[in-house]
Amino acid sequence: MNKCPYCNTTYNEILQTGFVGCAHCYEEIEPLKEAVEKMYNGKKHKGKRVKNGNI
Numbered sequence: 001m002n003k004c005p006y007c008n009t010t011y012n013e014i015l016q017t018g019f020v021g022c023a024h025c026y027e028e029i030e031p032l033k034e035a036v037e038k039m040y041n042g043k044k045h046k047g048k049r050v051k052n053g054n055i
């Protein structure tokens with residue numbers, strides 16, 4: 001779903017304004033949900049670093 005049934009905010013509106021309509025938007029609007037999940041995954045580093053010249 002690209003639209004929140006609680007506040008009728010669409011994903012495009014959120015992209016344009018940068019604001020969500022309500023807390024449910026994060027769960028109801030699929031692209032937004034995925035974006036948030038990706039954001040959190042990106043922040044989680046498991047500490048696996050590859051050193052150059054150590055192959």
Ligand SMILES: [Zn+2]
Nearest residue numbers: 004007022025
């Ligand atoms: Zn909403």
